[in-house]
Ligand SMILES: Nc1ncnc2c1ncn2[C@@H]1O[C@H](COP(=O)(O)OP(=O)(O)OP(=O)(O)O)[C@@H](O)[C@H]1O
């Protein structure tokens with residue numbers, strides 16, 4: 001069996017569907033998007049992640065045609081889309097505010113875009129019904145938007161943007177108002193649609209778990225710039241900066257100074273009177289260069305005795321325990337005051353927990369568990 | 376107690392300023408004209424009692440209104456003028472309200488002020504000013520003669536055209552303000568959504584902007600039409616003798632003919648005619664309030 005991995009971004013021959021070329025967008029003095037270049041490929045499920053106000057919606061609006069770049073170009077299928085008005089773009093957007101037409105029923109809202117294409121009545125009805133089924137809105141079809149709940153409204157907005165089966169679908173926080181179960185179902189539904197139709201999705205989300213689940217690639221943004229664009233696992237395992245490591249998931253950041261130790265190995269002097277930590281890194285560091293070691297809590301083991309074979313081991317005492325149901329996070333305070341998080345799966349009942357508050361414990365991790373970052 | 380008081384205030388207000396005067400007018404309309412002071416019979420007399428008084432009332436004046444075709448023609452003409460001028464006001468007012476709604480945020484209070492500004496001077500003075508503008512030697516004719524567009528002055532004053540101009544001018548704010556209020560509430564992202572789904576600008580306007588400003592349009596139309604049906608000053612100052620409107624007829628019955636009973640009958644019928652649009656207007660307002668909840 002030969003399943004080729006979907007990775008057009010690694011193929012230099014592949015032409016991107018969307019291309020941001022040094023795009024800058026200013027609102028007056030304020031720079032919302034700062035000299036940003038990005039390629040998004042056909043059939044991708046591309047997630048934009050970033051703190052509030054970093055410019056995610058602005059990027060979407062430029063793709064949909066509601067904002068024009070102050071500088072730079074956006075290409076869609078090799079064509080500069082600047083002169084093309086929104087209604088002529090094969091792009092549909094689901095608005096963050098939903099933007100449902102209050103004077104039209106749910107049914108008519110979904111049919112709105114199809115009517116513009118003067119689709120035959122029969123096909124149109126079929127399509128709307130299919131969208132209603134997909135978003136489980138059948139029994140609300142005749143209601144007006146103000147007569148349904150927030151989550152239902154969000155699904156109407158989603159159905160409306162999906163209805164036209166556009167080449168590029170922009171979803172601005174499509175699932176934020178849904179409960180976890182429905183959100184997961186809809187996520188899989190979206191991935192399914194994406195696989196069936198081959199539509200390219202660009203999705204904005206605040207929920208990194210969601211980005212990890214659905215996306216082929218994730219872009220982490222900050223203040224109008226891209227911090228890192230990579231597949232979810234690479235973003236998680238090999239973040240390129242402390243910012244990305246910190247933004248995605250939970251992480252321990254240990255500051256220190258690198259000392260070369262032959263090959264790609266490094267010693268990190270991180271605290272007075274503490275043994276140096278060891279880490280491997282492909283990025284070159286000079287001896288004496290300040291660095292940050294980022295380690296995910298689940299990669300830190302917690303034991304009562306010092307493990308004999310661990311590359312890194314530090315002692316501390318349990319400062320706090322966060323019980324998350326399936327997992328427990330131990331906040332372990334080291335003698336110098338630094339707190340390191342270690343996560344373990346709760347395979348036993350909570351009453352049989354091995355460690356409790358103020359217990360002395362050892363934390364350990366391997367040389368390749370962490371990522372060594374310059375900044 | 377406090378609640379009852381709060382509810383009572385508006386009702387007392389209605390009673391004193393609407394219901395009581397209406398009953399008086401109704402009573403006069405059922406009386407007979409007389410050369411007396413006040414000029415109608417019967418007068419209520421405690422000595423004769425209420426029954427003797429009521430027996431003398433009749434519907435003669437209302438029957439008279441149907442016999443002389445002046446009255447129904449005046450009613451009809453009033454309604455027609457009201458409808459036409461309401462449409463004209465809408466045609467002029469909507470674009471203004473729309474432009475206000477799309478103007479930059481910081482300009483809007485100023486624009487709003489400009490719309491309301493005419494209310495700061497006397498209505499009569501403004502109508503007289505229009506007489507000065509529209510008359511044969513008026514500002515408008517002089518300007519048109521000067522530019523050479525016309526060679527002889529146009530007769531505008533004392534024609535229906537002058538009445539329409541006067542009405543549209545006077546009632547324009549009543550059209551603009553409710554429409555502006557509706558457009559101001561309209562979420563701009565709805566237009567974007569419409570465009571995103573394939574509408575041109577014009578289609579988005581017809582399919583989204585117009586339907587969503589409909590409550591404002593309806594409110595504006597009623598606010599203009601209801602008072603215009605009974606309008607008296609504008610037709611008598613700008614319309615000359617050729618314009619037949621019920622307000623003018625009413626005035627003449629009262630003051631020229633001094634036939635208070637017939638004049639009152641005219642007023643009662645006018646009120647009945649107005650009840651229909653007023654009820655419709657209330658329904659519109661109520662529906663809108665419900666939709667916003
Ligand atoms: N029309 C505008 N005029 C001025 N500033 C704007 C305008 N639109 C957006 N901005 C600014 O640009 C920045 C980026 O806005 P944007 O809506 O893209 O953020 P976002 O990443 O979508 O945030 P959120 O996650 O909160 O939705 C913000 O600081 C915002 O204040």
Ligand SMILES: [Mg+2]
Nearest residue numbers: 056057096172
């Ligand atoms: Mg946003």
